[in-house]
Amino acid sequence: MLASxxxxxxxxxxxxxxxxxxxxxxxRGSVLGFLWTFVNPxxxxxxxxxxxxxxxPGARAPGLEPYSLFLFCGILPWTWFSSSLLESCTALxxxxxxxxxxxxxxxxxxxxxxxxxxxxxxxxxxxLAAFTVYSGLPFFTADLVWLPVIVLxxxxxxxxxxxxxxxxxxxxxxxxxxxxxLMTLWFFATPIVYPYTQAPERFRPLLxxxxxxxxxxxxxDVLFVGGRYSPGSxxxxxxxxxxxxxxxxxGVFDRLRDTFxxxx
Amino acid sequence: xxxxxxxxxxxxxVYRRYGRRKxxxxxxxxxxxxxxxxxxxxxxTFEALSGVSFQVEAGRTxxxxxRNGSGKSTLLKLLAGxxxxxxxxxxxxxxxxxxxxxxxxxxxxxxxxxxIYINGMMMGLSKRQVAERFDAIVAFAGIGDFIEAPVKxxxxxxxxxxxxxxxxxxxxxxxxxxxxxxxxxxAFTHKCLDRFAExxxxxxxxxxxxxxxxxxxxxxxEVLWLDGGTLRAQGDPKRVVxxxxxxxxxxxxxxxxxxxxxxxxxxxxxxxxxxxxxxxGSREAEVTHVELRHADGRAGHVFQSGETVDVVMTVQTPRxxxxxxxxxxxxxADGVCCYGTNTHIEGATPQELTxxxxxxxxxxxxxLVEGTxxxxxxxxxxxxxxxxxxxxxxxxxxxxxxxxxxxxRPKHAWSFSGGIxxxxxxxxxxxx
Numbered sequence: 055m056l057a058s059x060x061x062x063x064x065x066x067x068x069x070x071x072x073x074x075x076x077x078x079x080x081x082r083g084s085v086l087g088f089l090w091t092f093v094n095p096x097x098x099x100x101x102x103x104x105x106x107x108x109x110x111p112g113a114r115a116p117g118l119e120p121y122s123l124f125l126f127c128g129i130l131p132w133t134w135f136s137s138s139l140l141e142s143c144t145a146l147x148x149x150x151x152x153x154x155x156x157x158x159x160x161x162x163x164x165x166x167x168x169x170x171x172x173x174x175x176x177x178x179x180x181x182l183a184a185f186t187v188y189s190g191l192p193f194f195t196a197d198l199v200w201l202p203v204i205v206l207x208x209x210x211x212x213x214x215x216x217x218x219x220x221x222x223x224x225x226x227x228x229x230x231x232x233x234x235x236l237m238t239l240w241f242f243a244t245p246i247v248y249p250y251t252q253a254p255e256r257f258r259p260l261l262x263x264x265x266x267x268x269x270x271x272x273x274x275d276v277l278f279v280g281g282r283y284s285p286g287s288x289x290x291x292x293x294x295x296x297x298x299x300x301x302x303x304x305g306v307f308d309r310l311r312d313t314f315x316x317x318x
Numbered sequence: 319x320x321x322x323x324x325x326x327x328x329x330x331x332v333y334r335r336y337g338r339r340k341x342x343x344x345x346x347x348x349x350x351x352x353x354x355x356x357x358x359x360x361x362x363t364f365e366a367l368s369g370v371s372f373q374v375e376a377g378r379t380x381x382x383x384x385r386n387g388s389g390k391s392t393l394l395k396l397l398a399g400x401x402x403x404x405x406x407x408x409x410x411x412x413x414x415x416x417x418x419x420x421x422x423x424x425x426x427x428x429x430x431x432x433x434i435y436i437n438g439m440m441m442g443l444s445k446r447q448v449a450e451r452f453d454a455i456v457a458f459a460g461i462g463d464f465i466e467a468p469v470k471x472x473x474x475x476x477x478x479x480x481x482x483x484x485x486x487x488x489x490x491x492x493x494x495x496x497x498x499x500x501x502x503x504x505a506f507t508h509k510c511l512d513r514f515a516e517x518x519x520x521x522x523x524x525x526x527x528x529x530x531x532x533x534x535x536x537x538x539x540e541v542l543w544l545d546g547g548t549l550r551a552q553g554d555p556k557r558v559v560x561x562x563x564x565x566x567x568x569x570x571x572x573x574x575x576x577x578x579x580x581x582x583x584x585x586x587x588x589x590x591x592x593x594x595x596x597x598x599g600s601r602e603a604e605v606t607h608v609e610l611r612h613a614d615g616r617a618g619h620v621f622q623s624g625e626t627v628d629v630v631m632t633v634q635t636p637r638x639x640x641x642x643x644x645x646x647x648x649x650x651a652d653g654v655c656c657y658g659t660n661t662h663i664e665g666a667t668p669q670e671l672t673x674x675x676x677x678x679x680x681x682x683x684x685x686l687v688e689g690t691x692x693x694x695x696x697x698x699x700x701x702x703x704x705x706x707x708x709x710x711x712x713x714x715x716x717x718x719x720x721x722x723x724x725x726x727r728p729k730h731a732w733s734f735s736g737g738i739x740x741x742x743x744x745x746x747x748x749x750x
Contacts (some may be wrong), residue, residue: 068439075436079427082468155422157399157414158440312402315395316333 058308062159069162069169076170095133095178099126099185115252118278120189126182127277128246128270134175135212135266136237138168142216143223143230150318160314161307164220168213172205182277197276197283204272207293211265214299217307224310224317246270268292322411323492323523324374324397329406331367331392366392368547369406374540376411376491377521379514381534381555383562384544390527393544394418394496397525412491412523415441419496420481426470430461433469434484441488451487458509459483479506486513492523511537531559532721563717567620570715596711599704603639603671603697607632610693610714621684623718623727629679631695638672642705646679647694648686649710656686656725662700685727688718 081090103122106114114121145163146153153160186193223229244266245253253261261267268288275283367389374380382390395401396408398416423440424433434455438448456465459479464472472480486493493514514524514537528534534541534555541558543551545565551558609617613626621627629646647658661668693712698704718727734740 064442065439067445068436071432071436071439071445075425075428075432078432079425082427149423151419152423152440154395154400155416155419156440157416158442315401 058159058161058311062161062165065159065162068158069166072162072166073169073173076166077173091174091177092181095126095130095181098129099123099181102126102129115249118249123182123185123189123191124249124274124278125247126185127274128244130175130178130182131208131270131273132241132244132246132266133178134171135208136241138171138212138216139219140230140233140237141167141171142220143233145216145220146224146314147227147318153314153318160311161217161304164216164307165213167220168209168216171212172209175205179277186277193277195276200272200276200283203293204269204276204289207289207296208269210293210296210300211269214296214301214303217300217303221307221310221314224314240264240266244270245274249274262288265292265295321376322373322409323376323378324372324411324525325407325409326373326393326397327371327407329367329370329393329396329408330365330404331389331396331401332363332365332404334363366547367396370544370547370549371406372542372549372552374523374525376523377518378539379518379524379526379537381538381541382525382527382544383529383531383534383541383559384550385566388544389547390544391418391496394494394525394527397492398494410492413442413488414492414494415485415488415490416494417482417485417496418494420478420485421469422481424469424477424481427468429467430456430465430469430472430480434465434480437481437484438488441485443488451489455480455483455487458487458513460506475503475506482510486510486517490522492525493517494525494527496527497529531563535559567717571618571620596709597707598709599696599698599706601706602637603633603635603642603705605631605695605697605706605708606634606674608693608695608708608712610712619713620715620717623688623716623720624683624685627681627684629681629693629695631677631679631697632674633671633677633697634674635671638670639705640668640670641699642668642671643698643700644677644679645694645696645698649692649694650725651690651692654725656691658694660696668700683729684716685729686716687722687724687727688716688720689725690715 077091078088081087084090086093099122102125103120106121106125118124142164145167146160149163152158152163183193219229219233243261243264245261250258250261250267250271269292272283272289370389370393382393384390394416395418396403397410398414398418399410400416400418421437423437425436431452434452435445435448438451438455439445443451456462459476459482461472461476461480464476469477469480517524526534526538538555540553541551541555542549543558543562550565551561607630609630610619610621611628611630612618612621613628631644633644643660643662645658645660645662648656650656691714692710693714694707694709695712696704696707698707
């Protein structure tokens with residue numbers, strides 16, 4: 055496993071190029087091109103603004119204004135998380151010819167998926183910052199120094215699960231379909247469209263078990279509220295578990311590595 | 319003994335074959351049945367390589383030949399580091415570049431330039447190394463201005479050439495090539511061969527899997543012959559290739575024999591106008607058996623071009639006849655008559671046919687080019703009314719080391735004079 059990691063390090067330039075390729079190729083042929091990376095979260099933000107100010111203004115929790123920005127703070131990292139996991143299911147199975155014909159570390163494929171999501175997430179943050187400032191709220195608070203830590207914790211979680219899912223998907227193709235529904239459930243089981251404080255008391259222990267509750271909460275505290283974030287032991291615990299997940303995910307991936315070329 | 323580039327010791331490779339259960343069962347039943355682990359185990363296995371051992375010294379060019387499914391590509395993939403051996407050890411020294419599928423990993427939406435970088439880096443080059451070789455790669459592929467266009471707009475030839483060009487510029491110590499020289503036009507093939515020659519001069523090791531046997535004999539220092547996952551022979555190219563060809567011919571012989579035995583089992587047609595499949599006639603005289611023989615009397619179905627071949631027919635008649643003609647004709651596989659004659663055309667006068675007799679038609683030299691041919695044999699009346707006509711019922715194959723074209727190979731010789739100097743094995747053959 056250590057040797058595999060060392061080899062991965064050798065291929066880091068390739069990872070960079072592949073991420074750039076993914077970003078470029080995704081919108082190739084469209085009129086706006088790379089701008090879509092910005093336009094997509096922008097439109098998403100506008101949709102939520104419309105829904106919570108015109109369609110159902112009563113649904114928003116009190117005291118969180120503008121509500122669409124609060125939503126956005128949770129949805130941005132969630133989009134990164136869920137799209138990475140969903141795409142990782144096909145990261146290996148969709149690259150059969152590559153795995154069968156070219157010798158290179160296969161973990162690059164799910165890694166690129168997750169990192170591409172990270173870049174999109176960062177670009178989404180730019181939109182978020184612009185809108186926060188536009189709304190007259192402070193964005194650049196001292197809390198922002200914690201942002202990289204939260205991103206790292208999420209990265210470890212996402213990568214660990216992506217490695218696990220991509221490897222298992224080679225053997226069980228139905229994981230993708232199962233996961234699609236599971237992610238919808240997970241989305242609503244996480245305080246994203248509602249604040250944690252609004253969840254009924256008796257469900258809170260359950261919510262606490264959900265790692266993404268703490269990750270989304272941290273983002274909301276740092277990006278939306280600002281100025282009151284103190285990284286509690288919870289985030290540290292989530293971080294430790296994240297490293298464990300990453301280790302297990304990579305371990306499983308490494309175990310199944312030899313079967314990929316034959317099974318994809 | 320010099321340095322070993324490839325050391326393969328008793329390598330087995332077993333592929334898993336999953337049965338129906340896996341295909342329909344999937345995750346749900348695996349979880350319900352609590353047998354995830356069981357489902358990850360194969361139902362049946364297929365041994366693609368069973369105990370292959372060989373060594374290749376650095377700087378040698380080695381060809382791997384064998385029938386389809388003999389394990390050639392499996393072996394090459396293992397050498398390339400794709401997949402792991404089931405048992406046995408396999409060591410390759412130095413940087414390996416595998417031309418197994420050209421352009422695998424090209425992304426259709428991005429330009430040739432970007433694809434060169436990504437492909438090169440996948441094969442283990444650094445970004446700088448790709449940049450250094452970039453111009454050479456583009457020049458070798460002959461892509462020109464298309465290098466900035468998305469790869470999806472390339473013709474399949476350009477796509478392959480670019481893939482080949484990247485792989486060969488990786489500057490490998492060991493180059494593995496799987497049947498890829500067929501992709502380009504003549505000019506590109508020559509460029510590839512030049513490049514191979516250059517790599518050989520630089521002392522690189524090349525492993526070539528191909529069905530183009532003359533390429534093997536021309537290019538390789540050594541040939542491995544794989545048969546059913548085991549190594550049948552290793553050594554001098556000419557010797558191994560000939561052994562392989564003999565084996566293939568013997569197998570073809572068996573197959574052709576099986577086909578020929580099946581063919582002439584047509585129902586006896588009493589009405590001469592009634593055409594049974596491939597056989598018709600009044601049966602006042604009957605051809606009961608047809609056989610092709612080598613000069614030494616062995617029956618066969620595969621002959622070398624120029625060999626002496628006898629067509630032997632056994633003829634039988636229930637009552638004596640005085641009006642009878644024997645005929646033989648040879649057709650190419652696509653139905654063109656190459657040659658036909660009969661005893662009437664050649665001025666023979668029939669006297670009497672009674673009981674059983676044997677007719678032998680001898681080709682002193684079967685001067686046909688390589689290919690599959692079919693035979694008509696017949697006994698009929700002088701006016702053409704057939705007693706028994708066998709239409710294309712007998713197939714035989716002509717094998718030839720030369721790849722000349724057409725049907726007929728006349729005896730010939732080349733000679734040159736004046737300022738022309740030319741040598742070659744084909745030229746000394748007929749006299750010179």
